[in-house]
Amino acid sequence: MDPENFKDQKNTAEQEKPQSEQQKPEQEQQKPEQEQQKPEQEQQKPEQEQQKPQSDEEKPTVAEEKPKADPVEVKKAGNVIQFFKKAFSLTKLYPPENPSVAKSIDLFNNQIGAFLNEYEELSIEVGEFSFSYKGEIVFQGEERRKSLPFLFYRDGLRELSFHKGLDKGELHEFFRVISEVSDLPAEDADIVNSIWEKNFVYIRYYSIDEFLDQDIGEPTEEISIFDKMGFGKGKVEMTPDDEELFKKSLSLGIEEGREKGEGEDEGEGPGAGIVAGTTVSAVSKDEIPEIASMISESRKTPHMAELISLLFELLFCEEKEEQFAAISDVLAECHQIVLEESDFSLGLSILKRIEELKKTISAKSEERAKLLGRISDNAKAPDSIANLRKIYSEGRVTDFDTFFGYLENLGAGAFPVVAAIWEDSRFPFSRQKALNFLKKIGKQDLNSFLNLARDQSASLTREILSILATISEKTEIAHLEDFVNHPDKAIRLDVIHALGKSGDEASNKILLRFLSDKDTEIRTAALRNLKYLGDDATLDYVKQMAHEKDFREKSKREKEAILLFLASTKSGEVSAFLRSILGKRKIFFPYKTNETRLCAVSALGVMAIPEAADILKEGTKIRNKAIRNACKYALGKIASEEEPEEETKEEPKEDSNEEQGS
Secondary structure, rough: OHHHHHHHHHHHHHHHHHHHHHHHHHHHHHHHHHHHHHHHHHHHHHHHHHHHHHHHHHHHHHHHHHOOOHHHHHHHHHHHHHHHHHHHHHHHHHHOOOOHHHHHHHEEEEEHHHHHHHHHHHEEEOOOOEEOOEEEEEEEEEOOOOHHHHHHHHOOOOEEEEEOOHHHHHHHHHHHHHHHHHHHOOOOOOOHHHHHHHOOOOEEEEEEOOOHHOOOOOOOOOOOOOHHHHOOOOOOOOOOHHHHOOOOOOOOOOHHHHHOOHHHHHHHOOOOOOOOOOOOOOOOOOHHHHHOOOOHHHOOHHHHHHHHHHHHHHHHHHOHHHHHHHHHHHHHHHHHHHHOOOOOOHHHHHHHHHHHHHHOOOOOOHHHHHHHHHHHHHHHOOOHHHHHHHHOOOOOOOHHHHHHHHHHHHHHHHHHHHHHHOEEEEEEEEHHHHHHHHHHHHHHHHHHHHHHHHHHHHHHHHHHHHHHHHHHOOOOOHHHHHHHOOOHHHHHHHHHHHHHHHHHHHHHHHHHHOOOOOOOOHHHHHHHHHHOOHHHHHHHHHHHHHOOHHHOOOOHHHHHHHHHHHHHHHHHHHHHHHHHOOOOOOOOEEEEHHHHHHHHHHHHHHHOOHHHHHHHHHHOOOOOOOHHHHHHHHHHHHHHOOOOOOOOOOHHHHHHHHHHHH
16 A cells, blocks of 8 residues: 555544544433433323223223134145146146046035035135135145145135035036136136136125236246347357257258259358258238147147156066056056056057067066956956947947947947947947947857847847858857747747757757647748758657657648758658658548648658659549649659759649649
């Protein structure tokens, strides 16, 4: 320090010192004045003391204006608000039409309805991150981004009240409004204005008139990419990163113009060689709905699909057995939720991915493969099948293609659902899909298919039997024996026709049981579908029927069916038996006898052996004209079969007509 400057500062300090000494007596003189003011202050104290009782008298009045909140009432209010929070959380996860959303709002409606019936009003004080009731905090929000109170607080809403008379429709609309607002960006959302526009009757609110967003939460710092000092001088120095960013964001729709050589800038500098962007035209009115739809779809984040993909990734990477089991339980729960939402495409995807993952991990751990297999097995369980049937009956299936794709993955386990769809006449196109399903899956599991036929209505059972008749596999034909005593005659006939198409020994055994049926039509159909396979037991059974005393009294069709089966043996014993029938004559009640003789003629014509032809020639000499003509016709038929090139004579046709007339 300069010595001369030091001397000047010292002299200045010595001159100021006497002045401070002179101020001391003045301060001493002020002390007696302050002492004199003290008695005056002491005198004012009694007056203040006199005023205290008056304020004490007012205290009870203040206590009456703000009574202490009832703890039970506060607890009930907190419980209602918890249901409010749960319902809002589900509206954020799922669309409004989702059953889980409707159920949660209904639960909240029940809770708040009971509260309003008892207290008539639920007035919620809205804090930045909390809800209070009569000064008591009953709900504390989470972080700012997820906080329900903050959703209302940020737009200036300070009190939200629900009043007695609130109905379910108004409550559903209220949740729809706040859900839509919560999905909007903060700068576009205004929950106060949205509630005001709806003009709710039993939902009211109080908000601050002048509200500043910057007072909420932590202040945001303004970030600028420019150096303001440099920018003010008209020059900004760019770093290498800035130059790269400049090249990338110079224009929208940059084309590979360097290859085309269009519009290149031949200058030098950071922007050299960059192709100018194309001009973007203004959006037309016709494009606005499409753009709005695209934006709406993009905001609908597929939460469940993303969660399921994440779960499969975790299952693939997880090393701990306990964690693997826990994750598989979550996946099973997600599968149930997906089905409740009628998203069968995603449900089918889960089952297919489970099978793929099982193949991958089965070599490493059979226990893990079993855990995954439980999800697939549970999908085929009776409770799950019943739930699918309920979903269909309630009309919640919107896409039948994906629905039947899911059912096809379940295989025969889905038969009860498909049966219900087939019997439902509301959707003809779905009935055809059900029929195609039965034809396809029925071939894969005949046993389950037949069990379905036993348990369903007559119309569906007949449809199943007709499908069985077209199936080439006969391994499960024995199960048709269960329908021998079925109460529905049409079903018994369908079973007989199905057995006749099979034409094997197992089918004959079942058809023999039908020969003891009480209904003539059933017995006749069984005889016509019975095939002679050289089985003596079957032949003896039918012979016994032909030798019964009441054989002549049977219907013409049944007698003819019995004799035609015997004729198919082409044995001499049968031809001799038919000769005996043809030669019989009755004086009394000749009609039944002649009817039986005509049936024998038909059987001899079918035999077409020399012995049969000789018997028919003898029959042409019988006195009864109808029988004579029938024998001539049968002989002509045998002759035409032996000489196929010779034209059929007209005389047999006339004989046939006479036979029918007789």
